[in-house]
Amino acid sequence: MPGTPGAPTGRPEPEAVHHGTCPAGAVVLKTLPPWAGRNYLLLTGATVIASLGSSGALIATAFAVLATGGSATDVGLVAAARTIPLVFFLLIGGAVADRLPRHRVMVAANALSCVSQGLFALLVLAGEPRLWQMALLAALGGTGQAFFAPASEGMVLASVSGDQAGRAFAVYRMGMNGANIGGAALGGALVAAVGPGWVLAVDSAAFAIAAALRAFLDVSGVPERAPGGGMLHDLRDGWREVVSRPWLWAVVVQFSLVNAVVSAAEAVYGPLVAEQHLGGPGPWGLALAAFGVGTVGGALLMARVRPRRLLLTGALCVFPLALPSAALAVPLPVAGLTAIMFGTGIAIEVFAVTWMTALHQEIPEEKFSRVSSYDWLGSLAMVPPATALAGPVQDLVGRTAALWGCSAVIVLLTAAVLCVPDVRRLTRRTSTEPAAGAPASHAAEPDPAGAD
Known part of the structure; x- marks a missing residue:
């Protein structure tokens, strides 16, 4: 899913997926919305648990490297070791998830992440791990994520009925974002209290629990997929699905660069501005936390609002993403920057929900994961070179000009995407309208009502 660095309604779903609630849980489920069935609760619970562990583990990994005497460069190398296999295996992961049962791919990927984080924790707790060992284990974790991400995309929306899918996804995102915020705060406190090794061990246990929950998904009503023509054939088929939809490839290209400059x-630039003008890491951490709180607010908003023109609404909400770079370029005081980050978090979460709703509505289920893998690849591929070039660009044009350039790139790309007719016209379908898989041009016909 295009989104900030790290992301789904009308297709009828199998009855066993939507109604897969066990009788023993009927009393509990009466207090929940009717769309929150067994599969939805399992998927949401697994994601919240995994997010709690992973957000804390990101902090623990950096401090584990520093505890061995590593430099900032070493921290970056370990982070890159996770990102490179993630980018490299994404397309393969998407093709695999469309050939095998997706929940099994998710469980296997979680198991790999559990093992890699468990070994990482043992190395840290046992003594002084070497840099190559930490990089290798980080790479294993990135490989697991490369297979997990395309398989998991759209699974939550497939667990609820079409009319309620957007609302369900918003609630799911609210839980995930809240877990990321809480996990980061708790992880930082635990690293200070007991050391990074134990936080990594908690993350390993979280992946184990998440895998167990996902193993209990009821997929008895999901039809078996017809065998494909091979991995390369599936990848080419996924590519054709992407390029045949102007709204899809336009947004993927947009966010390949938007994510890079953000x-x-x-x-790179934010911590430097904070150090020189805002008072150090504390105020910068407060601004980042405000962004996270904003994403929770955006998810809460989207649980109540169902915009008719999905991509038009989402694209307009990308414009505020240019504001944090502009605020750093000025630079604004901490209060102003924090307010902007909060508002930006709300806006980008609105985009995230509308984007995934559009994907889930328009992409055939049997091709969803391979299309999702191209989406993920576009979102991540340009991030490593952008962060690597940020320093040289600053040396060449100055930090202020570089930050204004980041804002300009976001505004210009978003304006260009709004020039694509399908982006402006694609509308939310009701359960009585044609299911996904119809030609994109049909889905993008003008709304007779003429309003969102």
Whole structure:
């Protein structure tokens, strides 16, 4: 899913997926919305648990490297070791997830992440791990994520009925974002209290629990997929699905660059501005936390609002993503930056929900994971070179000009995407309208009502 650095309604779903609630849980489920069935609760619970562990583990990994005497460069190398296999295996992961039962791919990927994080924890707790060992285990974790991400995309929306899918996904995102915020805060406190090794061990246990929950998904009503023509055939088929839909490839291209400049601003320029003008890491951490709180607010908003024109609404909400870079370029005081980050978090979460709703509505189920893998690849591929080039660009044009350039790139790309007719016209379908898999041009016909 295109989104900030790290992301699904109308297709009828198998009855066993939507109604897969066990009688023993009927009393509990009466207090929940009617669309929150067994599969939805399992998927949401697994994601919340895994997010709690992973967000804390990101902090623990950096401090584990530093505890061995590693430098900032060493921290970056370990982070890159996770990102490179993630990018390299994404397309393969998407093709595999469309050939095998997706829940099994998710469980296997979680198991790999559990093992890699468990070994990482043992190395840290046992003594002084070497840099190559930490990089290798980080790479294994990235490989697991490369197979997990395309398989998991759309699974939550497939567990609820079409009319309620957007609302269900918003609630799911609210839980995930809240877990990311809480996990980061708890992880930082635990690293200080007991050391990074134990936080990595907790992350390993979280992946084990998440895998167990996903293993209990009821997929008895999901029809078996017809055998494909091989891995390369599936990848070419997924590519054709992407390029045949102008709204899809336009947004993927947009976010390949938007994510890149946002990452450069937040990972490189932001800490430098905070150190020199805002008072150090504390105020910068407060601004980042405000962004996270904003994403929870955006998810809460989308649980209540169902915009008719999905991509038009989402694209307009990308414009505010240019504001944090502009605020750093000025630079604004901490209060102003924090307010902007909060508002940006709300806006980008609205985009995330509308984007996934559109994908789930328009992409055939049997091709969803391979299309998702291209989406993920576009979102991540340009991030490493952008962060690597941020320093040289600053040396060449100055930090202020570089930050204004980041804002300009976001505004210009978003304006260009709005020039694509299908982006402006694609509308949310009701359960009585044609299911996904119809030609994109049909789905993008003008709404007779003429309003969102």
